[in-house]
Amino acid sequence: MQISLQHQVALVTGGSSGIGAAVAAALAKAGAAVAINYHSQREPAQKLADKIVADGGKAIAVGADVGSQADVDRMFAQTLDAFGRLDILVANSGLQRDAGIDDMTLDDWNTVINTNLTGQFLCAQAAIRQFTRQDIQPNGSRARGKIIHMSSVHQRVPWAGHVNYAASKGGVDLLMQSLAQEVSERGIRVNSIAPGAIATPINQENTKGEAGEKLLELIPYGRIGDVEDVANATVWLASDLSDYVVGTTLFIDGGMSVYPEFRDNG
Numbered sequence: 370m371q372i373s374l375q376h377q378v379a380l381v382t383g384g385s386s387g388i389g390a391a392v393a394a395a396l397a398k399a400g401a402a403v404a405i406n407y408h409s410q411r412e413p414a415q416k417l418a419d420k421i422v423a424d425g426g427k428a429i430a431v432g433a434d435v436g437s438q439a440d441v442d443r444m445f446a447q448t449l450d451a452f453g454r455l456d457i458l459v460a461n462s463g464l465q466r467d468a469g470i471d472d473m474t475l476d477d478w479n480t481v482i483n484t485n486l487t488g489q490f491l492c493a494q495a496a497i498r499q500f501t502r503q504d505i506q507p508n509g510s511r512a513r514g515k516i517i518h519m520s521s522v523h524q525r526v527p528w529a530g531h532v533n534y535a536a537s538k539g540g541v542d543l544l545m546q547s548l549a550q551e552v553s554e555r556g557i558r559v560n561s562i563a564p565g566a567i568a569t570p571i572n573q574e575n576t577k578g579e580a581g582e583k584l585l586e587l588i589p590y591g592r593i594g595d596v597e598d599v600a601n602a603t604v605w606l607a608s609d610l611s612d613y614v615v616g617t618t619l620f621i622d623g624g625m626s627v628y629p630e631f632r633d634n635g
């Protein structure tokens with residue numbers, strides 16, 4: 370079945386690399402106009418936007434720190450200036466500042482919470498305000514708007530040495546569910562995707578060589594994920610094929626979250 374996002378506008382945060390770049394490309398391929406947010410790396414975001422346009426699609430690159438209210442306001446204004454409306458938000462920006470609890474600084478904690486959780490709050494709030502004030506697109510989606518939070522298996526799986534990251538993703542889970550409870554009656558669908566181990570810049574030291582082999586022990590399906598695994602699911606979750614899916618987290622993790630350590634144990 371062909372999925373079409375024609376006549377719809379998507380904003381993807383953290384779209385200059387990894388999962389966000391693949392998601393932006395996949396949404397554009399499905400027909401959506403895409404605003405590709407970058408934080409510090411304008412060039413790859415602009416390159417991706419140029420490629421989408423060269424292939425006949427619509428795209429712009431938009432700079433913003435998702436943890437800053439002023440930046441988020443500007444990013445939404447630029448998206449609306451370019452495309453006139455918004456139908457899909459993929460709140461994907463995220464980072465890690467890893468340290469054991471004895472060494473984790475307040476700055477490590479605040480930086481991760483500010484981007485991974487406050488950033489998701491600010492973008493979701495701005496998207497919900499826009500969805501609420503605009504008309505449903507006649508040729509667009511059944512929903513008034515769709516939000517997809519990029520969470521992580523670590524919204525469920527505790528992660529020693531990464532308490533800031535796990536706490537931020539645990540927060541995203543209840544942010545998503547509470548928003549879904551609050552705004553579904555407006556016709557807005559809010560859901561999350563929880564990737565497992567996907568090979569991207571965020572984890573390149575852990576997905577290759579010996580570390581990669583060790584990581585495979587945690588993945589029953591036997592391979593590390595590709596960005597396309599997440600991008601394909603995001604397109605589905607943004608489309609009307611998932612129109613009755615509300616307040617759910619879709620785990621895309623090769624089975625990492627089903628506690629593979631218990632296969633021969635416990």
Ligand code: NAD
Nearest residue numbers: 383386387388408434435461462463521564566567569571
């Ligand atoms: P990545 O490092 O390639 O992408 C993260 C993106 O977030 C980058 O484009 C970066 O510029 C952007 N970003 C960081 N701080 C920002 C800020 N303040 N404002 C705006 N953008 C900012 O890594 P990725 O793996 O593609 O990560 C994307 C998302 O997927 C993250 O939320 C991450 O937590 C989540 N995730 C990734 C994996 C994985 O295995 N790769 C697993 C679970 C969850």
